[in-house]
Amino acid sequence: MKSILAFFCVLFSVSAWSNQLESIRVWPSPDNTRIVLDMGSAPAYDYFLLNDPHRLVVDLNQTQNRVSFAAIGNNSELITKIRDSKPPAAGSFRLVFELKAAVKPVVFPLAPAGDYGHRLVIDLPYEDQSRAPQQVVRQATPVGQKEIVVAIDPGHGGEDPGAIGPKKNREKHITLAISRRLAELINKEPGMRAVLTRTGDYFVNLNQRSEIARKAKADLLLSIHADSVANSGPRGASVWVLSSNRANREMAGWLEKQERQSELLGGVGEVISQADGNPYLTRTFLDLSMDRSRADSYAISEHILSAMGKVVRLHKSKPEHASLAVLKSPDIPSLLIEAGFISNPQEEQLLLTAAHQQKVAQAVFGGVKSYYRQNPPSGTMVASQSVSQAARQHTVRTGESLSLIAQRYGVSVSRLKGHNQLQSDVVKVGQILDIPSS
Template sequence: MRTLLTLFCLLCSIGAWANQLEGIRIWPSPDNTRIVLDMQARPRFDHFMLNNPHRLVVDLEQTQNRVNFAAIKNSSELVTRIRDSKPSRAGSYRLVFELKAPVRPVVFPLAPAGEYGHRLVIDLPYQDQSRKPAPAVRKLAPAGLRELVVAIDAGHGGEDPGAIGPKKNREKHVTLAISRRLADLINKEPGMRAVLTRTGDYYVNLNKRSEIARKARADLLLSIHADSVANQGPRGASVWLLSSNRANREMAGWLEKQERQSELLGGVGEVISQTDGNPYLTRTFLDLSMDKSRADSYAISEHILAEMGKVVRLHKRKPEHASLAVLKSPDIPSLLIEAGFISNPHEEQLLLTASHQQKIAQALLNGIKSYYRQNPPNGTMMAASAAPGSAIRHTVKNGESLSVIARRYGVSVSRIKGHNDLSSDVVRVGQVLNIPGS
């Protein structure tokens, strides 16, 4: 009899608490803070805002809490405290998020995927745009010239871990580490500047990655990833660009969004904006822009593969084509770099090491420089340096030698000495040198 009574109480308890709140994760980014509630089952919920002070209230029906609020990692400046409160209905659980500012939350459930089960996602977009980080300080360029801008996209991030290796290492961390190293190398190059689509562990919408590159007026977009397959055998790096089928589909999408076509770079956007919506002219200009972008992407990928093949194993020695959203921009040459197979135990360990990450970053930089020295965009410092008889001015910095300066600009020490009437290899800090065209 006692056993039956215990079973009855257990069934009643299960009926009363049909769901469990098992975890709370917070992902701050420059545009919003994302809160993810890990649930045992699909959540039934309601939410509303309160003011003075600002609070977001989330009611979870028939839910029991298993989360220790004190153990939640929270680096968001927007969310100041998480607590519970008395619910309006019996059997439900009320969460309260105390906030620094008013928001318009976007709340939606997510079905199980990968390592995650049921989730309730809360996006809190920043209303105050001053929360966004200040743009990176640009290096001074000679009058009338601009820097070559490379947008670097660290794949995945935040709630999206990407591929997971045999030792449970996540692709999103590897891609960000390599991206940061590449950005540092690029920013040390005279006449070049890097822009990161994400600077921390948060997710950026795939379409927005291209938009970030476009707003930065990028000449090139590189998306860094780490490959993965079910079989642990495959190894090596590869480079991917947009397939023609995807290009055609994206062309149609751009035609449907006429108001955004003026944002295209390279002069195409201005021309399109002056066609008065003529679909035939618009299609022609977009076709030309996409064709040039894909041709440039292929040429750049060959230079990058040649350099990567010197320092890492290649899985594919020729550029591959795929239908990938991050490569869709019709106006910016875009490449996806698979740095190696994180699903391979040996490469998983390599991808985690600083020396291997630096090798990959250096090879990518060398490939970019190799291509753009031969094909410098008009109006850039690199184009001025490459022009016959031209020169750019370089101020010697602490720790720089004549050989270091010569390598950076791709010219010989003897040419710099001859161009500046130097009798020795010794240079002093603050000395201004005229760098001849390479």
């Protein structure tokens, strides 16, 4: 009799708790806090909000809790406390998230994918000041001396780990580490400034990455990744630009968004939107914008590959074309840089080292710097430096001597010779001399 009673108790327990809450993960970002509930099976749930104080209540039907609330890592400025409460029905579990402010939650389940099982995701849009992107404070530059702004996008993040290496290292951590190093190099360069699309371990929507770059008025978007394939053999870095097919599809989407056209085309877009909205005229301007962006992207990628090839192994020596969402912006040259193959055991270990990360960052920076030195955007500090550099060159004309040229620029003959590696005082007509600073 006792054994039969025990059997029915176990049977009742299993039927009442057909699901399990296995863990709770919190991912704060500057404009959203994501909560992920790891579940044993597909969740059945309800949720509602309470005020005074602000709370989000989530009821998990027929669920048993296996989470220790003290062990939950909560760095969100929005969520002040996570606790349980009396459930509405036997066998259910009620979660309460105490909040600092009112929110409009977005709640949705996710099916198993990769290393993850069933999940219930809760997005809480909110301006989290504790994780706001840190802007580098720069001295104000004179009018017409703008900085070149480079948006750096560390691939993946938060709930999206990216590729996972043989030693279980995650792409999202490597991309952030390289991106931070690259940003530091750019911010040290006069006339250049870096903006990161994410500064921590959280996910940024793919479309939002281009928006962050656009709001920062970026001249270039670099998305940093680490490649992965099923075969562990391939190694080396590569650079990708947008394929023409993807460019054409994105163009069709932009044509439907008049407000976006105004932003992308400046005054021209505004005139178009206020006029008859001639689709052929609009298409022409957007075609020109996209063509210029893709051409610049390809040229910059060649400079980066050239610099990277001197310090790291290359998988492809020429830029590759792909249909990738982060490259789709028609107004900003955009590249995706694969720093190496995390799926290769040797390269996985390399990508984890500070020395190799610095090599990659230095090479990417060198390529970007090389391109903009040769093609400085008008009105930028780099452009003015290029003009100054050109002004410090002198083409020898008939009747000029080395001593006369030195006197003209206020430098000594010996310094002028040494700066140009001249073996004698003799110069030839048409010879170009670099003039050292006085």
